[in-house]
Amino acid sequence: MAQHTLEVIVENSPGVLARVAGLFSRRAYNIERLSVGPTANPETSKMQIVVNLDGHALEQVIAQLDKLINVIAIKEILQESAQPTVHDTQPDYQN
Template sequence: MTTSRRQHTLEVLVENEPGVLARVAGLFSRRAFNIETLNVGPTADSSISKMVIGVAVEGHSLEQVIAQLDKLVSVISIKDVTGKGKEVHDTQPDYQN
């Protein structure tokens, strides 16, 4: 548990299907995780979208945020890119899986 607010950026590959944004946004809402920024874009594979999520971790651990996100069947992979120079508008194709 931490009381300080820490910013993290997660790069999340998801199935490109109806409702996937609601699944991710709903998870953050019901678990009281904070989304600071959210950007959704395509990848080279039309069946996969990429979300770049700015998370403010406060009270929860980042591990818990990632573990809960990973439980969503529509979420394919999660990468913590905090401080890796990635900007939240980055929607470059990403084949990491």
């Protein structure tokens, strides 16, 4: 799996880091690396999130992140070795 870097612009409000981290945790995705910093606009912050996900799983993470009300924009920072997206084998439930 290739590493992907997401740049996420969020509202600079209390609890926003917990919302993002909690989303990754409860949907069983790993964060490889995370940094949070200011932007020129004091009302927003920028998160850089590195994930080890491809295809379907990556699309899901982005779609779910985008549902957080405090998330304003998400873009993927493309790397030179970027792989074309493919659809993963999807999960089966056993309960």
